[in-house]
Amino acid sequence: MDFHEKRIPIIKIHDYLIVSIQVDMHDKLAIQLQSQILEEIARTRAKGVLIDISVLEMVDSFIGRMLSGMASMAAIMDTSVVIVGMQPAVAITLVELGLEMPGVDTALNMEKGMEMLESRLNNRKQDFF
Amino acid sequence: MSEILNVQKAKERIDRIEDILASVAAGDLDARIQSDIEDDFTGIEAAIDLLINDLTEELRQREKMQKELENKLSKIQEQQKTILQQQEDLLELSSPVSKVWDNILILPVIGTLDSQRTQVMMENLLQKIVDTGCTISILDITGVPTVDTQVANHLLKTVTAARLLGAECIISGISPAIAQTIVHLGIDLSAIRTKATLQDAMIFAMKQNKRADEIRTLSHIVIPNEKPD
Numbered sequence: 001m002d003f004h005e006k007r008i009p010i011i012k013i014h015d016y017l018i019v020s021i022q023v024d025m026h027d028k029l030a031i032q033l034q035s036q037i038l039e040e041i042a043r044t045r046a047k048g049v050l051i052d053i054s055v056l057e058m059v060d061s062f063i064g065r066m067l068s069g070m071a072s073m074a075a076i077m078d079t080s081v082v083i084v085g086m087q088p089a090v091a092i093t094l095v096e097l098g099l100e101m102p103g104v105d106t107a108l109n110m111e112k113g114m115e116m117l118e119s120r121l122n123n124r125k126q127d128f129f
Numbered sequence: 130m131s132e133i134l135n136v137q138k139a140k141e142r143i144d145r146i147e148d149i150l151a152s153v154a155a156g157d158l159d160a161r162i163q164s165d166i167e168d169d170f171t172g173i174e175a176a177i178d179l180l181i182n183d184l185t186e187e188l189r190q191r192e193k194m195q196k197e198l199e200n201k202l203s204k205i206q207e208q209q210k211t212i213l214q215q216q217e218d219l220l221e222l223s224s225p226v227s228k229v230w231d232n233i234l235i236l237p238v239i240g241t242l243d244s245q246r247t248q249v250m251m252e253n254l255l256q257k258i259v260d261t262g263c264t265i266s267i268l269d270i271t272g273v274p275t276v277d278t279q280v281a282n283h284l285l286k287t288v289t290a291a292r293l294l295g296a297e298c299i300i301s302g303i304s305p306a307i308a309q310t311i312v313h314l315g316i317d318l319s320a321i322r323t324k325a326t327l328q329d330a331m332i333f334a335m336k337q338n339k340r341a342d343e344i345r346t347l348s349h350i351v352i353p354n355e356k357p358d
Contacts, residue, residue, distance in 0.1 A: 083293075091291075091294050108258070
């Protein structure tokens with residue numbers, strides 16, 4: 001199986017990157033996605049990343065750690081990451097696994113995630129002026 | 130000559146007895162020997178008839194009792210089913226999540242909490258959050274007399290899971306007894322927003338709502354201005 005066939009698209013809209021995960025994640029794909037997103041952040045100078053996991057029905061500890069790791073990595077690169085659309089079952093699994101993902105922002109859906117990023121960006125701009 | 134005749138007669142009688150016994154054994158309980166001839170065999174035949182009578186009676190009684198037992202068993206099974214069904218219903222009913230305001234969900238908890246109930250509660254709440262898209266939920270535990278470590282942990286998990294979904298969960302109405310238990314158990318609730326009463330929680334939630342609205346309008350005004358080109 002060729003991983004390049006299964007690349008997860010990263011879409012840039014204004015200052016944001018939108019990543020919609022629509023396939024079942026396996027470990028290699030997760031690692032690949034992580035570096036892919038970080039490279040894309042550096043290349044586009046995005047201010048925020050929205051990761052939509054609403055179709056994911058299973059998140060194991062590896063993917064969970066990957067997601068929270070990515071949030072902290074992006075934070076060092078001065079970009080905020082918002083994870084949107086987590087399923088209740090996934091949330092319960094993560095909490096049972098003890099992966100409470102501190103420091104990761106979450107939103108119910110893409111719209112609310114976008115609002116969250118916008119308000120954050122605005123705060124930054126207001127601080128500047 | 131008469132002796133041979135007697136022997137033959139005796140053989141016939143014995144054969145008859147055997148036949149009757151065989152048919153009784155095969156299940157024909159109405160078969161009786163009922164011989165009219167008076168001789169040495171009469172006593173034995175009468176005794177066998179009596180025994181068959183007794184046996185028949187016993188069998189009938191046993192059948193009746195078995196039927197009664199079966200009836201009772203099916204009744205009990207039905208009741209068991211009803212009890213299970215009602216228990217499930219009770220679990221569902223005991224954790225109603227209702228939307229009380231724009232963006233605000235309330236889950237009032239009344240009665241003792243056990244692990245199973247908190248589990249159902251958690252699932253209900255999370256599902257409702259996703260279904261309604263409400264970002265603030267209030268978990269009111271005014272009606273809960275005591276909590277133990279497990280239940281406190283479950284409450285914590287619920288709040289964390291709600292946060293993972295992107296919603297905020299406020300716990301209100303923590304009684305003095307529960308506060309004491311939680312602190313004595315060494316559970317850290319500092320990461321969780323707690324309010325004294327449901328009213329306080331509601332006020333907080335509405336303020337939160339208002340702030341979110343303000344930010345939204347602000348961002349809509351600011352963003353176009355920020356793009357001079």
